[in-house]
Amino acid sequence: MRGASVVGLGYVGLTMAACLADRGIKTTAVDIDKEKLDMLRRGIVPFYEPHLQEMLAKGLAVKAMVVTDNLEEATRNSDVMFVTVGTPSNPDGSINLDQVKAASTGIGSTLKKTPGYHLVVIRSTVTPGTTEHLVKPLLESTSGKSCGSDFGLCVNPEFLAEGLAVHGTMNPDRIIIGECDKDAGDALGSFYASFHGQRMPSLLRTTPMNSELLKYANNAFLATKVSFINSLASLCEQIPGADVEVVAKGIGLDPRIGPLFLRAGLGWGGSCFPKDLRALVEFARAKGEGLPVIRSAYDVNEFQPLRAVRMAEHLIGSLRGKRVAVLGVSFKPETDDTREASGLVVIHGLLREGAEVTVYDPKAMQNARAVLGEKVRYARSALESIEGADCCIVATEWEEFRKLTAEDYAKRMRIPSVVDGRRIYDPNLFKSKVRFAAIGLA
């Protein structure tokens, strides 16, 4: 085997490249962003993802990994090419396939100049039909070669969660191969069989269409599960004696439901759920299907973060001129990613009410500054952020915030009052010391 290449170095692509190199596969990692490439060549990962920095440094040091903007070099040095470019939202919510088109055209023209069989694997999340009706014709027209005989094409969705991307790449719970033809599926199946060895996970081989759709179904189901429990949380808030945590625990014991993705909170964000649900709904709309369940899950999520603002008002009255600390602007712990983070929606809601906001996050301060600029104050620690504050809203469940005690809040705040948007505190310990409200608790 010549090696592998990965085209598009976001968190999925870069993690994949680093993991392939770690397993001794000669890997060419390609991106068009020169600034990003400069950083990567110096061994710096442009975002926070546990373990990735060390793996990148090691891969580069032992020359298992090369970082380049040269697609031709990538094609020449690899027989399997993973496409992991971004698929952001258009303003109307539909999927933007510009990067997929550019990568397909680019790869196609290099295939034209490179002899031998190549396998192209679409790992970006793309709407059903994209691989067969867009990628394949582009590859064929630009390479002058034919899919199935001269090169192979598969869809191979990833299910990585940020913060766990390395572990997820090394130990996926399943591998889905959507093959345009059997030879391509066989080639990708053997690649993964040798990559995972004894720990080869379950494998599902199917059509590209099914693979593309099931990736969206996966995200939509998980997001719906969270919105479901968040709806129940809102009901619990209206019934004294009810607690959504206990309800979630009870239903999670039913094996048909399962315990995961039942943590009520301020809603889901990140780089995948919001964009993928929008793309799926928009895709379905064009086919005449409304997907009402998934649309409702999205709608519930739009309002969920603002419940924290209402809770703050309930605790301390009008927010005008009040000092509110917001703990957490990353969309979840163990990442510095603030894309579509609930904390940001909370902050904008507070600012609209006239509050003065102080923000703290263990990893996402730089990203927060880029979005919020001078609109808020930035603290250097959680304790500093609550000093003299009138209310504190916990928007992300960072470990560091769990360690704060009711006394920490009571001692430092002007009006000791806490809105626990992620259920990290024991209400019994807090209610006697501070004004306290929590998602899913009356």
Ligand code: UDX
């Ligand atoms: C998700 C999918 O898990 C992954 O398979 C897909 O490839 C990309 O999207 P990620 O965005 O990294 O991964 O985050 P995830 O851990 O799934 O959480 C998504 C959001 O849901 C976060 O904002 C999180 O806080 C929220 N969430 C999750 C809850 O509010 N409650 C839960 O019980 C679980």
